[in-house]
Amino acid sequence: MAAGEVIVIPCLSDNYTYLVRCHYSEVTAVIDPGEAAPVIAALEEKGWHLDLVINTHHHHDHIGGNAELIEKYGAKLLGPAAETARIPNMDETCAEGDQVLIGDLEGRVFDVPGHTSGHIAFYFPAVTALFSGDSLFALGCGRLFEGTPAQMWESLCKFRNLPASTQIYCGHEYTQSNARFAKTIEPDNPILIARCQDIDGLRARNLPTIPSRLDVELATNPFLRADEPTLAENLGMSGQSPVEIFAEIRKRKDNF
Incomplete structure (x- = not known):
């Protein structure tokens, strides 16, 4: 049996939130719930209880479902130590080098300032998953609302040495527009050209382009x-x- 699984949940207009389930302990977490209703529906469909809410940063479209989910399930809230003033009622905080647990699934924390000053990301090797929030997108990165280009470049470089097969679960379905832009930078990149065709096919069928693979990124x-x-x-x-x-x-x- 696999150690765990990740469920992709579309929410709001173009956000993604994620359920992460440890199969051994049956502990379940949600990452960046922009709204509660789609998360509740997914949990009920699976017959799972929610134990933990995890946030990568303070923007409302990533924490908007926190309160309702915590009230309904009694879940604990974990988020970035650098954003305690902007994410209410965190039970536990973490920062670069810390380990977080979803049951038996061990996650490594990265400080990735740029989009926000206190943004963090999580890598869970047992499910080969990087939860990058709004730092790294498929074919893109987050706008620099609170950081500098030097900070964001350093943040993104932290991901580059993860295993090539790492699945990147980001915060938004921005991939098709990101692809159009990427072609203006590298119009002759054959891997990019082929990828753009694949992305257009997925979106034509209203399918998510997430997760993406690190080696492809x-x-x-x-x-x-x-x-x-x-x-x-x-x-x-x-x-x-x-x-x-x-x-x-x-x-x-x-x-x-």
Whole structure:
């Protein structure tokens, strides 16, 4: 039997929340519940009880379901130590280097400031899953509301040495528009061209593009590729630093 599983739950207009279930202990967590109703429906369909609510950052579309789920199930709330002032009623906080547990599933915590100053992400090797919130997206990254390009580049680089097969569960279904933008940065990238066709096919059938795989992101996501010489050449920025190139890509995406 697999150690656990991840259930993808669409919510709000384009958010994703995730149920993570440890099969050995039967402990279940929800990550970034933007609203409660779809989570409750998924739990009832599975016949599961909710034990833990986990937040990556304070934005309302990631914590909006917290209160209702905690009241209904008596679940504990875990979130970033750096955002205690902005996420109410956390029972436990964590930061870089800490370990979190969903039953027997052990998760590693990353501090990934950029989108928000206190944003964190979680990697659970037993289910080969990275829960990146709004730091890393499929073919994109979060807007820099509270951080600098240097911070976000450093944050994203923390993910690059995870196993190639890591499944990336991000906060939003932004992949199709991210793909259109990525092609403006690397129009001749054959892996990106093929991926864009796959994404268009999935969205035409109203299917999620999430999770994505880390090795595919490393080959196609311009925000992870700011130190690639061919990408720098495309931008007319050969010889400039990855942070400078990342900042230019982010600026272009903001205006795309």
